[in-house]
Amino acid sequence: MAVKKLFDPDADKPFALSRSKVELFQNCPRCFYLDRRLGIARPPGFPFNLNSAVDALLKTEFDQYRERGAPHPLMTEAGINAVPHAHPQLGDWRNNFRGVRTVHEQSNFELFGAIDDLWRDLATDELIVVDYKATSKSTEVSLDADWQMGYKRQMEFYQWLLRRQGLAVARRGWFVYCNGRRDLPDFGKRLEFTIKLLPYDGDDGWIEATLAAIRRTLSAAAPPPNTGECEYCVFAETAARA
Numbered sequence: 488m489a490v491k492k493l494f495d496p497d498a499d500k501p502f503a504l505s506r507s508k509v510e511l512f513q514n515c516p517r518c519f520y521l522d523r524r525l526g527i528a529r530p531p532g533f534p535f536n537l538n539s540a541v542d543a544l545l546k547t548e549f550d551q552y553r554e555r556g557a558p559h560p561l562m563t564e565a566g567i568n569a570v571p572h573a574h575p576q577l578g579d580w581r582n583n584f585r586g587v588r589t590v591h592e593q594s595n596f597e598l599f600g601a602i603d604d605l606w607r608d609l610a611t612d613e614l615i616v617v618d619y620k621a622t623s624k625s626t627e628v629s630l631d632a633d634w635q636m637g638y639k640r641q642m643e644f645y646q647w648l649l650r651r652q653g654l655a656v657a658r659r660g661w662f663v664y665c666n667g668r669r670d671l672p673d674f675g676k677r678l679e680f681t682i683k684l685l686p687y688d689g690d691d692g693w694i695e696a697t698l699a700a701i702r703r704t705l706s707a708a709a710p711p712p713n714t715g716e717c718e719y720c721v722f723a724e725t726a727a728r729a
Contacts, residue, residue, distance in 0.1 A: 494524050494705045501590050504701070506600030506644045510637055512701050515717040519701070520710040529719050541621040541665050541680070542603065546581070549604055561663070562606070565684040569615055572607040580605070589651040594698040602645050606661070613657040616645045616689075621680075623667030628683050630662065638662065639687060647691040659688050 494502050504523075511529075512519040521527040552559045553571035562569060579585045586601040604617035618641065622628065630638065642660045649656045665680040704711060713720040 493526050496706045501595050501597040502705075503597045503599065505586075506598070506641060506648075509598070509644065509697065509701070510640060512697070512704070513637075513640065515720065516700075516704050516711045517713060517720055518717060520704055520707075524705055524710070535621075537678075538621040542619050545619050545663060545665075546604065561682060561684060567606070567615075567661070567684070568610050569606040569608045572605045572614055574605060574614075577605060587645065587648040587652065589648055591698055593695075594702045596698060596701070598644075598648065598698075600641075600645055600648055602649075604663075605649075608657055611655075611657065613655045614649065615657045616642055616649065616660040617663060618642055618645070618660065619663045619665070621665045621667070623669060625669055628664040628666050628685070630685055630687060639689070640693075642687055643689040643691040644694065646689050647694050650691075658690075659686055661686055 492503065508519065508523060511522065518529055522529065549559055549571045553573050556570055556573070558567070558570050574580070580587045580602050583601045586599040588597060588599040590597050602616060603619045606615040606617055607613075608615055618638070620628075620638065642662075646656050646658075646660065662685040664683045664685050666683070668679045668681060671679060713724055715721060
């Protein structure tokens with residue numbers, strides 16, 4: 488079994504932290520500490536293979552328009568004056584094991600995350616961060632649910648990473664949200680989607696303070712207390728008393 492790379496407060500080398508681990512800290516500092524300092528991870532979730540398939544197909548489709556230097560019809564229909572951007576590093580930036588990377592000197596963290604897509608605004612030449620989402624629900628998709636704050640922070644984190652590459656990044660990003668239809672008369676070996684483009688104006692101002700808080704948390708001799716708000720922590724404590 489591979490040994491996890493855990494945080495060492497005395498190490499000089501920057502400690503690698505993915506976007507998803509930063510989000511874990513946002514959700515529960517205690518779970519984050521147990522994971523990154525002690526190597527005790529939350530139980531893994533189920534893989535979303537259908538979502539991954541939608542993601543892969545969208546990338547293939549948008550790449551066809553990227554090669555032509557033309558807007559995708561979805562962009563035209565939404566009135567977005569942009570084209571899929573052909574950046575030479577896009578392949579690495581989309582790769583889960585490489586992603587967009589930056590070393591944050593103040594915290595001594597190497598932060599990274601894998602983006603879905605990048606468009607270029609034809610009027611301003613700014614780059615637009617794009618994230619693909621897939622679901623299946625009977626109502627219209629939106630970004631209004633409390634749990635979707637994680638989606639918004641994800642967008643902001645990607646914007647921050649790309650700005651640290653010296654790129655001009657638009658504040659407005661877009662979610663390409665695919666909703667699997669349930670109102671069809673039969674399956675017919677085919678899953679159909681309605682697709683909606685949802686804009687989001689990001690604000691990455693929370694990231695610097697969060698990285699400082701992560702550094703303090705990881706450098707502590709003991710994990711943060713159980714606040715009773717995390718279902719994983721509550722379950723673990725209840726099971727330990729049983």
